[in-house]
Amino acid sequence: MNSVLVAQDLGKRYGRRWALRDCSLEIPAGHVVGLVGPNGAGKTTLLKLAAGQLVPSEGRLTVLGGQPDGSASQLAKVGFVAQDTPAYSGLSVEEHLRLGARLNPGWDAELARDRIAKLGLDPRQRAGKLSGGQRAQLALTLGLAKRPELLILDEPVASLDPLARREFLQGLMEAVVDHDFSVVLSSHLVSDLERTCDYLIVLIGSRVQVAGEVDKLLSTHHRLTGPRRDHLPSDQHVVSATHTDRQSTFVIRTDSPIHDPSWAVTQLTLEDLVLAYMATPGRVHAGPTLEVQR
Numbered sequence: 001m002n003s004v005l006v007a008q009d010l011g012k013r014y015g016r017r018w019a020l021r022d023c024s025l026e027i028p029a030g031h032v033v034g035l036v037g038p039n040g041a042g043k044t045t046l047l048k049l050a051a052g053q054l055v056p057s058e059g060r061l062t063v064l065g066g067q068p069d070g071s072a073s074q075l076a077k078v079g080f081v082a083q084d085t086p087a088y089s090g091l092s093v094e095e096h097l098r099l100g101a102r103l104n105p106g107w108d109a110e111l112a113r114d115r116i117a118k119l120g121l122d123p124r125q126r127a128g129k130l131s132g133g134q135r136a137q138l139a140l141t142l143g144l145a146k147r148p149e150l151l152i153l154d155e156p157v158a159s160l161d162p163l164a165r166r167e168f169l170q171g172l173m174e175a176v177v178d179h180d181f182s183v184v185l186s187s188h189l190v191s192d193l194e195r196t197c198d199y200l201i202v203l204i205g206s207r208v209q210v211a212g213e214v215d216k217l218l219s220t221h222h223r224l225t226g227p228r229r230d231h232l233p234s235d236q237h238v239v240s241a242t243h244t245d246r247q248s249t250f251v252i253r254t255d256s257p258i259h260d261p262s263w264a265v266t267q268l269t270l271e272d273l274v275l276a277y278m279a280t281p282g283r284v285h286a287g288p289t290l291e292v293q294r
């Protein structure tokens with residue numbers, strides 16, 4: 001597998017406090033990857049480490065085959081759009097583009113100019129006077145015009161209204177089609193990820209709970225609803241379980257078809273799947289009775 005990022009026992013500590021610890025994961029190339037997890041899971045820390053903005057306290061991290069050490073060659077390969085879509089408020093749009101050109105050897109001036117024109121942004125307007133959506137688009141333009149092999153976006157659309165979010169993500173997707181690069185995108189807005197991402201990682205407490213291609217994840221996770229049972233067989237990977245007095249609902253992960261007629265089997269949306277992992281991270285239930293044909 002060609003990987004854009006490989007982390008092994010990666011950790012980052014601030015004083016005595018670990019922001020990320022024992023994090024191991026591998027992100028394959030050629031995907032738009034959605035990174036989700038609850039507040040404080042370590043997503044921003046992981047993404048900043050990958051972008052070379054933080055130095056690991058322990059473990060190993062390889063991004064595009066190199067160390068994210070802040071070197072010019074590594075910085076040229078990785079674009080980073082940070083959480084607060086930063087821009088220099090006193091600089092105009094045009095000045096941002098000029099700065100981008102000066103700082104990035106692979107700068108695609110035509111892409112940047114075309115994008116700004118298409119967005120209808122006035123090149124003379126100061127970034128501080130742009131709307132949140134326009135500032136996010138400017139930050140995305142700066143990230144794209146670097147022509148990175150990997151573009152990392154940390155909750156870029158969190159503060160945008162639904163239309164601005166859609167336009168931002170559409171712009172991102174068009175750029176991926178045109179220029180063929182890998183993307184890692186963190187967001188709490190799973191419905192946005194559902195439209196955008198083809199690979200998902202759920203990170204909780206620094207640990208990957210589940211990772212894989214979205215289609216595959218959706219086809220191997222099922223919701224079972226039926227008469228109350230406290231447990232499923234120990235070989236079942238139970239992601240979550242909820243019970244009323246008379247009814248049980250399990251979310252399970254399996255490649256096999258389910259033939260037990262006492263279960264109503266329904267498919268999950270990506271949001272259901274993420275919530276199932278977030279509700280009961282890492283829990284695997286054991287016990288009797290589920291007929292699964294192998």
Ligand SMILES: Nc1ncnc2c1ncn2[C@@H]1O[C@H](COP(=O)(O)OP(=O)(O)OP(=O)(O)O)[C@@H](O)[C@H]1O
Nearest residue numbers: 014017018019020038039040041042043044045046
């Ligand atoms: N500069 C810092 N100093 C001390 N602790 C920090 C620092 N940055 C992050 N942390 C802590 O590290 C943990 C992980 O933070 P991080 O921002 O990586 O999580 P996150 O998953 O991105 O959260 P959110 O979804 O809220 O953005 C949190 O407990 C946070 O308080």
